[in-house]
Amino acid sequence: AQTVTQSQPEMSVQEAETVTLSCTYDTSESDYYLFWYKQPPSRQMILVIRQEAYKQQNATENRFSVNFQKAAKSFSLKISDSQLGDAAMYFCASGGSRLTFGEGTQLTVNP
Amino acid sequence: GAGVSQSPSNKVTEKGKDVELRCDPISGHTALYWYRQSLGQGLEFLIYFQGNSAPDKSGLPSDRFSAERTGGSVSTLTIQRTQQEDSAVYLCASSWATGHNEQFFGPGTRLTVL
Numbered sequence: 302a303q304t305v306t307q308s309q310p311e312m313s314v315q316e317a318e319t320v321t322l323s324c325t326y327d328t329s330e331s332d333y334y335l336f337w338y339k340q341p342p343s344r345q346m347i348l349v350i351r352q353e354a355y356k357q358q359n360a361t362e363n364r365f366s367v368n369f370q371k372a373a374k375s376f377s378l379k380i381s382d383s384q385l386g387d388a389a390m391y392f393c394a395s396g397g398s399r400l401t402f403g404e405g406t407q408l409t410v411n412p
Numbered sequence: 413g414a415g416v417s418q419s420p421s422n423k424v425t426e427k428g429k430d431v432e433l434r435c436d437p438i439s440g441h442t443a444l445y446w447y448r449q450s451l452g453q454g455l456e457f458l459i460y461f462q463g464n465s466a467p468d469k470s471g472l473p474s475d476r477f478s479a480e481r482t483g484g485s486v487s488t489l490t491i492q493r494t495q496q497e498d499s500a501v502y503l504c505a506s507s508w509a510t511g512h513n514e515q516f517f518g519p520g521t522r523l524t525v526l
Contacts, residue, residue, distance in 0.1 A: 344501060
């Protein structure tokens with residue numbers, strides 16, 4: 302069984318600042334992927350970034366990067382130069398075919 | 413190209429009635445998934461289809477829930493004898509294949525059971 306835990310129900314950040322969202326997971330699989338999805342009020346789930354568990358190098362997508370600590374089963378998301386459009390619910394997920402999601406972190410970006 | 417589409421966008425029904433939710437995946441995607449998102453919570457896996465293989469139904473919460481995928485494309489999630497606890501947003505996703513490919517999500521159907 303897999304579990305994903307996001308311990309921060311809500312976070313806020315000032316525009317242009319940096320924020321880190323936390324995620325821990327537990328899995329019995331040896332080959333798995335980790336994901337961060339963003340869900341704005343429109344309900345549309347949008348992939349932000351993906352990390353292959355077998356890769357040690359942390360994934361980066363423009364202003365978004367992850368800190369993947371495999372031994373600690375930790376997968377945090379860093380958003381640099383935060384923008385108003387980054388405000389959304391962020392979900393961490395792990396798995397392959399069937400994804401297991403955390404309960405989400407609501408990010409507010411203050412102008 | 414077109415993304416994943418779902419219909420209806422919203423559905424209000426009375427307790428005990430049956431409902432059908434539809435998902436049109438991205439053309440060419442062989443894998444299709446259904447998730448349920450209750451208010452203020454994360455997504456809960458329900459079922460996935462991969463090509464002609466038998467679907468993984470391990471996430472369906474009860475035998476009132478069923479899903480089919482006709483012709484390897486459109487999928488319908490059916491909930492029989494709806495209960496108030498079935499109220500949630502039902503999200504569909506598709507991908508090129510199962511495994512670790514990115515899942516592309518539809519906008520969801522918000523189901524309200526009165």
